Amino acid sequence: MIxxxxxxxxxxxxxxxxxxxxFGIKGGDSLTLSEPHAGVHSxxxxxxxxxxxxxxxxxxxxxxxxxxxxxxxxxVLPGAGYSEPYLxxxxxxxxxxxxxxxxxxxxxxWHLEKKLLQLLHVDSTGARTWFLDSCGxxxxxxxxxxxxxxxxxxxxxGTEIQTGLNFAASPPExxxxxxxxxxxxxxxxxxxxxxxxxxxxxxxxxPHLRRVVRWASTRLK
Numbered sequence: 001m002i003x004x005x006x007x008x009x010x011x012x013x014x015x016x017x018x019x020x021x022x023f024g025i026k027g028g029d030s031l032t033l034s035e036p037h038a039g040v041h042s043x044x045x046x047x048x049x050x051x052x053x054x055x056x057x058x059x060x061x062x063x064x065x066x067x068x069x070x071x072x073x074x075x076v077l078p079g080a081g082y083s084e085p086y087l088x089x090x091x092x093x094x095x096x097x098x099x100x101x102x103x104x105x106x107x108x109x110w111h112l113e114k115k116l117l118q119l120l121h122v123d124s125t126g127a128r129t130w131f132l133d134s135c136g137x138x139x140x141x142x143x144x145x146x147x148x149x150x151x152x153x154x155x156x157x158g159t160e161i162q163t164g165l166n167f168a169a170s171p172p173e174x175x176x177x178x179x180x181x182x183x184x185x186x187x188x189x190x191x192x193x194x195x196x197x198x199x200x201x202x203x204x205x206x207p208h209l210r211r212v213v214r215w216a217s218t219r220l221k
Contacts, residue, residue, distance in 0.1 A: 047084035054087050058094050068093055072110055075128045088136030099205045101198055109194040112187055113148045119184040146195045158189045
């Protein structure tokens with residue numbers, strides 16, 4: 001745990017719990033960004049997709065998805081090389097764009113969340129899609145980042161943070177653990193500011209979206 005205690009920032013290395021409906025909108029409203037399943041798939045390789053599959057699933061042209069891959073710096077994979085978490089992340093982007101969230105705001109949050117995970121050594125496994133591994137989880141929303149869906153292990157208050165284990169064989173830290181903790185807390189707070197802006201916009205757009213759905217349902221009968 002990294003927490004302000006009179007200038008001391010103790011570090012406790014604890015593996016994060018797997019665990020989210022990513023929006024957590026109050027007042028009875030909720031949005032689920034993935035197919036209904038309890039948490040991350042235990043073996044995502046059982047649910048692999050091609051870009052064509054994803055295009056059909058999200059009802060978006062492959063060219064549009066390729067643009068997202070480029071702008072969000074996602075790896076382009078051959079054939080049916082796209083995992084369920086990869087699909088879940090693209091679904092999150094499509095939903096948020098449908099809810100009129102500016103793409104620039106999403107990209108800013110995406111880069112900040114990845115920076116935070118790098119500070120916490122979540123990227124230490126070396127996988128090309130390490131930043132997508134938690135996407136599509138459906139439990140412990142109050143502990144998860146909005147886009148990467150990484151479970152920080154504690155509620156997202158911006159006053160403390162729990163680190164993950166570093167599984168890579170690496171040299172000693174360049175900075176003391178306390179300083180690294182301060183950096184992580186600073187980035188987390190920036191993430192939470194952008195998250196709040198996004199969710200505020202989502203809440204404002206929901207009434208309009210409901211009217212759109214009602215209008216369409218009366219004409220598609």
